[in-house]
Amino acid sequence: xxxxxxxxDYDFIGKRRWAYLASLAVILISLTSMVLHRGLHxxxxxxxxxxxxxxxxxxxxxGKIRAALGKIGIGxxxxxxxxxxxxxxxxxxLTSANQEEVSRRVQGALAADPALGxxxxxxxxxxxPQVGHDLQIQAIxxxxxxxxxxxxxxxxxxxxxxGVAAVVAVFHDVIVSxxxxxxxxxxxxxxxxxALLTIIGFxxxxxIVAYDRLRENxxxxxxRGTTFARQMNIAINxxxxxxxxxxxxxxxxxxxxxxxGGKTLEDFAFVLFVGVITGTYSTIYVxxxxxxxxxxxxxxxxxxxxxAVAKA
Amino acid sequence: MPRHLALRIGLVAAVVLGSIWYLYPPKxxxxxxxxxxxxxxxxxxxxxxxxxxSQTDRAAEDLKNALEKKGIGVTRVAREGNTAIVVQLASPQxxxxxVTVAGEFPNFERRNADQGAGRFSLVMNEKEVSRLRxxxxxxxxxxxxxxxxxxxxxxxxxxRQGEDRxxxxxxxxxxxxxxxxxxxxxxxxxxxxxxxxxxxxxxLAGRLPxxxxxxxxxxxxxxxxxxxxxxxxxxxxxLLSGAELNRAEVQADPNAPGxxxxxxxxxxxxxxxxxxxxxxxxxxxxxxxxxxSVYSAPRINERIPGGRAVITGQFTVxxxxxxxxxxxxxxxxxxxxxxxxxxxxxxxxxxxxxxxVIAIAASGLIVxxxxxxxxxxxxLIADVALVLNLLLLMACMAAFGATLTLPGLAGIALTIGMAxxxxxxxxxxxxxxxxxxxxxxxxIDAGFSRAFRTIIDTHVTVLVTAGILYNFxxxxxxxxxxxxxxxxxxxxxxxxxxxxxxxxxxxxxRRRLGSISI
Numbered sequence: 001x002x003x004x005x006x007x008x009d010y011d012f013i014g015k016r017r018w019a020y021l022a023s024l025a026v027i028l029i030s031l032t033s034m035v036l037h038r039g040l041h042x043x044x045x046x047x048x049x050x051x052x053x054x055x056x057x058x059x060x061x062x063g064k065i066r067a068a069l070g071k072i073g074i075g076x077x078x079x080x081x082x083x084x085x086x087x088x089x090x091x092x093x094l095t096s097a098n099q100e101e102v103s104r105r106v107q108g109a110l111a112a113d114p115a116l117g118x119x120x121x122x123x124x125x126x127x128x129p130q131v132g133h134d135l136q137i138q139a140i141x142x143x144x145x146x147x148x149x150x151x152x153x154x155x156x157x158x159x160x161x162x163g164v165a166a167v168v169a170v171f172h173d174v175i176v177s178x179x180x181x182x183x184x185x186x187x188x189x190x191x192x193x194x195a196l197l198t199i200i201g202f203x204x205x206x207x208i209v210a211y212d213r214l215r216e217n218x219x220x221x222x223x224r225g226t227t228f229a230r231q232m233n234i235a236i237n238x239x240x241x242x243x244x245x246x247x248x249x250x251x252x253x254x255x256x257x258x259x260x261g262g263k264t265l266e267d268f269a270f271v272l273f274v275g276v277i278t279g280t281y282s283t284i285y286v287x288x289x290x291x292x293x294x295x296x297x298x299x300x301x302x303x304x305x306x307x308a309v310a311k312a
Numbered sequence: 313m314p315r316h317l318a319l320r321i322g323l324v325a326a327v328v329l330g331s332i333w334y335l336y337p338p339k340x341x342x343x344x345x346x347x348x349x350x351x352x353x354x355x356x357x358x359x360x361x362x363x364x365x366s367q368t369d370r371a372a373e374d375l376k377n378a379l380e381k382k383g384i385g386v387t388r389v390a391r392e393g394n395t396a397i398v399v400q401l402a403s404p405q406x407x408x409x410x411v412t413v414a415g416e417f418p419n420f421e422r423r424n425a426d427q428g429a430g431r432f433s434l435v436m437n438e439k440e441v442s443r444l445r446x447x448x449x450x451x452x453x454x455x456x457x458x459x460x461x462x463x464x465x466x467x468x469x470x471x472r473q474g475e476d477r478x479x480x481x482x483x484x485x486x487x488x489x490x491x492x493x494x495x496x497x498x499x500x501x502x503x504x505x506x507x508x509x510x511x512x513x514x515x516l517a518g519r520l521p522x523x524x525x526x527x528x529x530x531x532x533x534x535x536x537x538x539x540x541x542x543x544x545x546x547x548x549x550x551l552l553s554g555a556e557l558n559r560a561e562v563q564a565d566p567n568a569p570g571x572x573x574x575x576x577x578x579x580x581x582x583x584x585x586x587x588x589x590x591x592x593x594x595x596x597x598x599x600x601x602x603x604x605s606v607y608s609a610p611r612i613n614e615r616i617p618g619g620r621a622v623i624t625g626q627f628t629v630x631x632x633x634x635x636x637x638x639x640x641x642x643x644x645x646x647x648x649x650x651x652x653x654x655x656x657x658x659x660x661x662x663x664x665x666x667x668x669v670i671a672i673a674a675s676g677l678i679v680x681x682x683x684x685x686x687x688x689x690x691x692l693i694a695d696v697a698l699v700l701n702l703l704l705l706m707a708c709m710a711a712f713g714a715t716l717t718l719p720g721l722a723g724i725a726l727t728i729g730m731a732x733x734x735x736x737x738x739x740x741x742x743x744x745x746x747x748x749x750x751x752x753x754x755x756i757d758a759g760f761s762r763a764f765r766t767i768i769d770t771h772v773t774v775l776v777t778a779g780i781l782y783n784f785x786x787x788x789x790x791x792x793x794x795x796x797x798x799x800x801x802x803x804x805x806x807x808x809x810x811x812x813x814x815x816x817x818x819x820x821x822r823r824r825l826g827s828i829s830i
Contacts, residue, residue, distance in 0.1 A: 002686050007747075053660070104489065122660040124488065128651035131355060142784035149776040157769060194719055194792045197781055198726055201774040205730075208773060209737070212766040242733075242740040249682060249736075250729040253675035257725055260674060262667035268722055 005241050012284050013233040013292055019285035023172060030179020037182050043189035044125065046139070048132035050092040050103055053123035059085040060116050068113040072105045083263035087122070094129055139193050143174075146197060150204050158211050161294050162287075166207045169287035173203045173278045180274040181267075191268035199275030202250070206243060206283040211291075213239050228299070229292045236284055247280045317820070320813050327805075328700065331707030341710035344483075345717030345791060348665050350658035351483035352491055356452075356648040358476045363448035363646035364394040368436060371417060372397045375434070378413050386410075392433065395441060396423075401430035448645040449476055456480060456495050458641035463494055463634075477651065488655045490634065498603050498647045499638035501554030503589070503621075506597040506609055507545040515545045523548050527599070529606040531626065544606050546599050551589045553643075556582025558619075560639035562632045565624055572632035573624045576639060583619025591615035602635075668721035675725055676702075679732050687739055689829035693814045694735035697806040701731050704802035705795065714798070717791030727799025730774065734807035738763040739830055752828045756815055764808060771804050 034040060044051050065079050065088060078091040092102060103124055110119055127135075147167050154163035174196055181188060214235040222231055254276060257269035335341055346353050368391045375397060376389040385402030392398045397420070401410055407427050414422055420434035436444075449472055456478060457470045469481040485491055507524040515526050529542040558579040565571040578586055589598070590612050599609040600623055607625040627635065680698070683691035705724065709716060742759030750758065778800065781793035819828060 003743075055659075120657065120659065121655075122657045124653065124655040126650065126653040128357075128649075130357070131652045138784050142780055142789075145784065146777045146780045149780060150773055153773055153776060190789060191719060191722075194722070194781070194789050197777055197789075198792075198796075201777040204773045204777075205733070205770040208769045209766055212769055216762070216765075238744070239740075242736050245686070245736045245740070246729075246733040249679050249732050250726075252678050252682075253725055253729050256675040256678065257671050257722065260667070261671040261722075262664065264664060264718060265668070265671065265722060268719070272726075 003241070004244060008237045008240050009234075010237060010240075011233060012236050013229045013289065016285060016289035016292070019289060023282075023286060026179070027172065027175050030175050030182065033179050033182040037185075040178065040182060040188045041185075042136075043187040043192075044091060044127050044132070045190045046132050046136050046188065048094045048127045048129040050094075050106075051123070051125040052090045052092075052103060052106055052121065053082060053087065054090065054110060055084070055087045055120045055122050056116060057086070057118040060088070062088070064113065064115045065090070065110070068109050068116060069106060072109045074102055074105060077106075135190075142193075142197065143200070146200055147171075150200070154204075154208070154211070158215060161291050162211050165287045165290035165294065166204055166211075168290055169207055169282040170200050170203050172282050172286045173199055173275060176278045177271050177274050181271065184270070186267050186270065189267060191265070192271050195268045195271035195275065198272060199279055202275060203279035203282055206247075206279055207287040209239050209242065210236055210283055210288055228295045232288050232292050236288060243280060243283070247276055251276050317813075317816065320809070321817075324810055324813060327704065331703050334707045334710045335703075338706075342706065343709075343713060343715040344661075344665075345715045345720065346481055346483055346654070346661075347656050347718045348661045348668075348716065349483055350486075350656050350661040351481065352485050352488050353652070353654040354480040354482075354492065354495070354650060355473065355652035356456075356478045356480065356496060357651045358449045358452050358478060358644075359647045359649065360445040360448050360476050361394050361646075364436065364441060364444055365391065366646075367444055368395055368397060371420065371434075371436075375399070375414070375417065378416065379410060382409055382413055384410050384413065395436035397434045399432055399434070404428060404430035406430075445476065449478065451645045452648065453478055455642050455644050459494060459637055462637045462641060463491075478648065484658070486658075488653070490630070492650060492653070494634045494638065496648050496650060497638050497644075499554065499635075499641075499643045500603055501557070501639060501643065502550045502601040503552040503586075504546045504548075504550055504599050504601060505593060506599055507547050508596060510545045512543050512545055516543060520545070527601060527604065527606050529609070542606075544599060544609060546601070546606070551598075552578070552582060552585050554639060555643070556585070557639055557642075558582070560636040562629065562636050563622070565627075568624075568626070571624070572627045572629050573622050574627070574632050574636045574639065575620065575622050578619030578621075580619075583617075586619045586621070587615060587617050664718050668718060672721060672725050672728070676728055679728060683732065683735070687830055689818070690739055690742075690815075693811055693818075694732070694739070696814065697735065697811045698728065698731055700810055701727070701799065701802045701806040704805065705799045708798045708802070709795065712798075714794045715791060716795070719789065719792035720795040723792040723795035724799060726796060727803060730771075730800060731803040731807060733770075734763075734767050734803055735811060737766055738807065738811065742828070742830060746828075746830075752826070753819065756819065756828070760808070760812055760815075767804070767808060771800055775800055 062079055062081070069077055069079070069090070074092060075095050076093060080089045080091070081087065082089040090106060092106070095102065103126065107121060110116060147170060150170070151163040151167050154166050177196060177199060178188075181192060186192070210232075214232055217231060217235060217238075251273070254269050254272040257265055258273055261269055372389050372391050376386065379386050379389070379399075384406045386399060387402050388398065388400040390398055399410070399414070401407065404427060407430060410430075411422070411432075414420070414432070414434055417434060419436055419440040421437050423433050423435050425432040453470055453472050457468075460468045460470060460480070460482070465482045465485055467483060469479065471479050473479040480495060482491060507521070510520060510524055512526075514520070515524070520526070524545050524547055526543050527546050529544060531540045531542070532538070533540070556578050557576055559575075559577040561575045563573050563575045565573045577583075594612050594614060597609045597611050600607045600621070602623070607623050623635070676698075680695050683694050685691070687694065702724070705727065708714075738759055741763045742755050745755035745758045745762075746752065775797060778793045778797040781789055782797065
């Protein structure tokens with residue numbers, strides 16, 4: 001039998017104070033990055049605007065594309081290489097001008113410029129301001145309702161403490177992932193949203209495995225004198241090989257998506273990649289740790305009045 | 313011997329055969345999303361306010377006629393906003409008669425009545441407002457479907473989205489501009505007389521009777537592409553509209569070689585009105601107006617019986633064909649605007665499929681090798697279960713007519729991860745039981761039953777998220793949610809039921825089980 005750990009007994013929970021510091025530091029970095037970048041950079045899916053993906057026959061000079069577009073005066077466009085050196089994406093902000101007119105003019109200007117050679121329009125996307133705004137609202141709704149659903153389910157199956165701690169862990173993961181997007185100058189797009197929601201699922205999945213083990217152990221009765229922190233630590237250690245194995249397989253799967261999935265899947269895979277790491281970490285050091293400290297706090301409060309009675 | 317073995321094998325066989333049945337042949341059964349096969353995705357917003365305004369205009373016209381018929385003098389009957397008609401009587405004496413006439417418009421409520429001044433307004437009631445809004449979107453969907461059918465696109469999707477939006481997906485179509493022009497054209501055809509008593513100069517200077525307006529005729533020079541606009545003064549009153557149209561055909565323009573025109577024919581009612589209009593206005597000019605632009609304004613030489621006319625306007629054969637289609641399919645009850653457009657070329661779609669499939673195959677392969685490497689025979693069992701899971705996933709997508717999109721492919725990749733996790737949970741549990749010293753068979757039993765609870769909990773929570781994603785998401789997110797959801801259900805079945813069956817088949821028959829390969 002090939003084994004990664006044999007009866008592991010690492011003291012995870014005992015080091016939770018340090019982990020709190022680390023978590024706070026990472027969250028602080030994430031938030032700082034978002035503030036310094038003046039918020040998240042939304043994709044046209046959320047902001048509205050026009051995106052045109054063009055493939056040229058020969059790798060063009062980006063300056064020449066800019067020059068060709070400059071002639072028609074369509075406002076500030078962003079030109080980016082996209083994967084292949086022959087492939088470019090042109091983003092145009094929403095303008096008061098007619099969208100069809102704008103995208104036709106861009107296509108006309110590119111086709112008419114002899115310096116750019118032959119080209120193929122591979123993709124045109126236009127999102128109106130109303131659609132983009134609706135999508136923002138929907139995204140926030142989806143996340144909040146998703147979290148509420150999770151909280152509700154865990155509160156029923158386990159207890160409220162577990163539910164709240166799991167949701168805090170998810171928040172931690174979402175903030176860290178958003179921070180990673182911000183730090184790497186990626187845009188917040190629909191695929192990124194999908195990845196974030198997947199992370200929510202993954203993070204909770206992982207947390208539940210640990211909770212489930214704790215509940216099972218407690219159901220069988222624990223030896224006297226075992227603190228709650230110790231019980232949690234045992235549960236985490238018992239599920240450790242599963243956690244590491246699963247995380248590694250998902251990690252490698254997303255790594256492959258990230259490196260070979262093409263430009264379109266890159267941002268999606270990147271967020272998952274970050275999320276797998278933070279999701280695994282948060283199970284132990286956010287969700288479980290909070291449950292331990294919360295339980296200790298509640299038990300401490302229960303004991304105190306008794307002492308008072310004994311004194312009197 | 314484990315129980316119900318034959319029944320369980322039968323069930324699995326039925327599931328496998330059913331999946332293959334739904335999947336065969338794969339080219340026809342799996343719907344590819346527009347991002348994978350190329351095509352146009354459009355969301356139109358219906359300007360329902362305009363439908364309300366034109367309905368109110370019609371009611372105002374009817375009210376004015378009804379008042380005049382009763383001999384009640386009015387100085388003004390006009391629309392205000394989108395749903396109100398303001399009436400100013402010539403004298404307050406006719407108040408009671410006017411109120412009786414107004415009572416014949418049950419969809420309008422009388423407000424702001426001022427008997428002394430002989431003034432009141434009629435406002436469309438809420439019920440009628442929402443009925444008209446709803447109707448204009450539904451009719452819009454019908455009309456667009458009609459146009460697309462006549463245009464000839466294979467398997468288009470045209471559905472209402474939310475309150476006032478229409479979603480149109482045209483797979484494989486390559487000319488987005490033409491499609492948008494065809495679908496988005498209101499195609500409101502009107503015949504109105506030119507106001508020949510007001511000169512164009514006066515009109516442009518603002519000296520214009522209330523019953524007339526300025527409309528432009530656009531001409532594009534074929535060589536220089538320069539657009540020339542000619543103003544016309546036309547009466548606001550519409551004599552005849554495209555609603556009375558019977559046929560519209562493309563013809564070569566006999567007067568301008570190389571140009572095409574659209575010949576139209578009215579129905580019986582239209583033909584009668586057209587005959588009367590032409591008879592009563594010989595010598596005047598009749599403007600043919602489409603969506604607020606004058607196409608031509610020929611002089612009426614004599615009464616035209618039979619209800620035939622031609623629309624000319626320097627059309628190419630494609631333009632003429634598209635115009636004939638929209639005229640035949642009818643006008644949209646309200647104008648539409650493009651809110652969202654996504655066009656994907658076929659080459660990009662093919663690239664996406666290739667990359668997506670490679671990525672999934674690669675990540676699948678790594679998982680496969682890892683499982684066999686780490687868990688030996690049990691790993692192989694998990695791999696077989698994984699294959700069945702993928703088969704089930706594709707079959708369900710085919711059976712429900714779900715669409716496979718690029719994010720959907722990503723969802724499949726994630727499903728592989730979740731399915732593997734389920735097997736790892738079970739196997740680790742079995743190993744634990746073995747370590748405690750239980751017999752192999754007892755370990756398998758305990759492993760499965762203990763892991764089962766955890767598996768249910770993890771699957772339900774992720775299913776909840778997938779369900780919410782599906783409900784709140786649009787397009788891309790939906791595709792992802794669908795494949796994740798279906799994949800998770802498949803993973804529950806394969807990991808808990810199918811893997812267990814394979815374990816029972818391999819280890820269940822032996823009297824004494826020495827060891828398991830895990």
